[in-house]
Amino acid sequence: MRILHLSDTHVRRETGADARGVDARESLRRILHDCAEIPGLDALVLTGDVADDGSREAYADVRDLLAAFTREQGIPAYVTTGNHDERHAFTQVLGTGHADRPITHLESADGERAAVSTVRGVRIVTLDSLVPGKGYGLLSRTQLDWLRAVLAGPAPHGTVVAFHHPPIHVPGVAVQRALGLQNPAELAEAIAGSDVRLLLCGHFHLQLTGALGGVPVWVTPGVVNRIDLTAAHGTERTVRGASASVVDLPEDGPPVMHTVHAHDPRAGATLHHADAVEVSEIIAKLGPEP
Numbered sequence: 001m002r003i004l005h006l007s008d009t010h011v012r013r014e015t016g017a018d019a020r021g022v023d024a025r026e027s028l029r030r031i032l033h034d035c036a037e038i039p040g041l042d043a044l045v046l047t048g049d050v051a052d053d054g055s056r057e058a059y060a061d062v063r064d065l066l067a068a069f070t071r072e073q074g075i076p077a078y079v080t081t082g083n084h085d086e087r088h089a090f091t092q093v094l095g096t097g098h099a100d101r102p103i104t105h106l107e108s109a110d111g112e113r114a115a116v117s118t119v120r121g122v123r124i125v126t127l128d129s130l131v132p133g134k135g136y137g138l139l140s141r142t143q144l145d146w147l148r149a150v151l152a153g154p155a156p157h158g159t160v161v162a163f164h165h166p167p168i169h170v171p172g173v174a175v176q177r178a179l180g181l182q183n184p185a186e187l188a189e190a191i192a193g194s195d196v197r198l199l200l201c202g203h204f205h206l207q208l209t210g211a212l213g214g215v216p217v218w219v220t221p222g223v224v225n226r227i228d229l230t231a232a233h234g235t236e237r238t239v240r241g242a243s244a245s246v247v248d249l250p251e252d253g254p255p256v257m258h259t260v261h262a263h264d265p266r267a268g269a270t271l272h273h274a275d276a277v278e279v280s281e282i283i284a285k286l287g288p289e290p
Contacts, residue, residue, distance in 0.1 A: 007202025048082025048164030121156035135286030137165025188213035
């Protein structure tokens with residue numbers, strides 16, 4: 001089983017480059033073009049921040065770009081929400097995020113979307129960690145109870161759970177701690193003893209690996225740009241370059257992940273450097289209440 005894992009496309013209603021000179025649609029086109037020759041893909045997973053502005057136009061464009069790629073590859077695509085997404089517009093265009101063909105799905109009273117599909121015996125579950133108006137993530141009791149029910153029986157080749165906000169962070173990086181998943185222990189309890197083999201996340205715009213309750217966690221870098229952690233401590237540097245990950249799930253043995261980067265002679269060029277004051281302001285505005 002081989003998955004192309006994308007995240008953080010951040011497409012806007014407006015076409016062309018943004019104020020920092022990045023054309024999000026072109027970044028997505030570029031990474032999909034450069035991933036077209038990767039052999040043996042079985043599925044594509046996009047873990048949130050699909051639209052930067054939550055617009056239906058942005059979702060429609062991403063849907064169409066993904067559809068062209070997956071049609072050529074002969075594979076399904078699974079999409080979930082991130083903190084920049086808007087649930088109603090997402091649902092209007094993308095439905096459950098499973099091309100409206102999930103085995104089962106959840107739509108809560110608050111509009112949360114979760115769904116299940118199976119590919120080559122691997123169960124793929126997408127969850128919704130969006131907290132409207134905030135940058136951090138949370139998985140509600142409703143979703144976690146639903147997830148427990150889904151996982152009550154094993155899939156032939158195990159389960160992959162995909163959502164936006166990572167339950168891990170780089171030690172010492174305050175903005176990741178503040179804006180990551182805020183209830184990782186509850187998620188760990190929900191998947192304990194199940195057949196979950198891997199958690200796929202995005203949000204941080206860099207590659208990161210760790211574990212939650214013994215289950216591997218993989219964070220894929222962003223499509224629209226990436227974060228360069230060589231910046232001074234407490235600051236954050238955003239650089240140009242579209243990236244993705246290839247996730248291999250052998251029938252026996254642990255998952256293997258590697259990153260791929262779009263061919264771009266400008267990759268690595270600084271787009272924005274947030275100083276410590278700006279980072280603190282971001283945490284105060286978008287993080288949980290103290």
